[in-house]
């Protein structure tokens with residue numbers, strides 16, 4: 506096989522999974538015929554999730570055969586490293602790289618770029634790419650995937666397409682009286698970590714973390730892959746037992762002092778792309794949104810007039826009122842993310858966590874998503890923690906908490922908002 510390298514530019518409408526399946530099954534679209542009879546491998550977040558599932562269900566350690574650690578507990582960077590190592594040992598002819606740099610910090614991205622460049626001398630690459638800045642420098646063939654149509658394009662044509670700046674007009678709809686919204690929380694300090702230390706199997710991860718998060722704050726949490734961001738967030742949400750026995754206060758209560766994990770969870774909204782992309786239910790857009798008020802998926806009881814009015818206000822705000830009766834399933838990826846973002850906000854939860862929320866979105870959709878988060882932060886009382894490795898130039902947090910990785914465990918500090926991204 507001739508070694509070919511392609512970039513396939515994705516947008517909001519791209520039917521990416523279909524394309525990946527056809528390529529890996531040996532029935533690619535015409536312009537990728539060069540890969541037809543070759544052995545391919547998939548480098549993607551979805552591939553990692555499949556290996557995690559395999560480990561959980563059958564206890565088969567494929568990517569982690571040489572370590573005791575479970576794939577699930579590794580940081581995103583460690584997982585991607587393990588996947589690449591496995592793929593490179595599998596003797597494949599080409600690799601489909603699905604947004605390979607998502608979830609990686611800048612150093613890890615640079616390292617992966619170098620590795621791929623070296624490997625590209627022997628192995629073909631098809632880079633599926635949503636953000637133009639991610640383009641691998643050795644790629645010399647370009648295509649665009651619109652819906653299910655793959656068309657060849659020139660590099661210039663693709664790269665000159667700058668994202669449109671969109672604005673939301675109107676105001677964030679008010680919170681409904683649920684007993685569980687931000688207005689009903691009377692603690693000024695919502696979350697407090699005092700000298701928190703965490704180690705896993707003798708490996709120190711967090712060292713002396715002090716962080717005080719107040720009601721209505723908008724925080725960005727930064728740190729390299731493996732610096733302990735997920736560890737902190739999972740202690741706050743109650744999923745990580747390392748929170749017990751620490752000086753950790755959530756909604757005014759010390760962790761482990763008899764609070765119900767369920768009560769805490771009800772006050773926290775959590776948004777991560779895999780929730781929205783994996784969701785396959787056939788519900789209308791309007792019902793998906795209203796179901797956010799009940800923490801259910803889909804709607805099983807008739808909505809009240811007030812709920813319907815609030816949903817209308819939200820859909821007008823995000824400019825999706827015209828598709829209110831459409832199936833959520835049929836929306837484009839960018840539209841789905843906006844609906845699920847509004848769904849997380851509709852309740853005005855006391856705390857809302859965004860975990861790499863723009864991964865996989867094209868530049869224009871990511872800008873729109875970030876604009877919605879900024880607006881909500883400004884107009885609501887909800888406290889927001891936003892975690893992303895992506896430089897989102899329009900994000901407007903009030904504060905940044907930075908984890909700096911060290912041998913003895915990461916230390917944390919508040920850095921000026923104008924500070925450099927890592």
Ligand SMILES: Nc1ncnc2c1ncn2[C@@H]1O[C@H](COP(=O)(O)OP(=O)(O)OP(=O)(O)O)[C@@H](O)[C@H]1O
Pocket residue numbers: 574578579580581582583608705706710728729730731732733734735736737
């Ligand atoms: N249950 C666990 N057992 C062993 N090690 C763990 C466990 N959970 C996390 N770790 C380790 O702790 C370190 C911090 O992981 P964590 O997921 O909190 O980092 P992160 O900052 O969220 O990284 P990323 O940005 O890549 O997602 C990593 O080295 C990870 O392998």
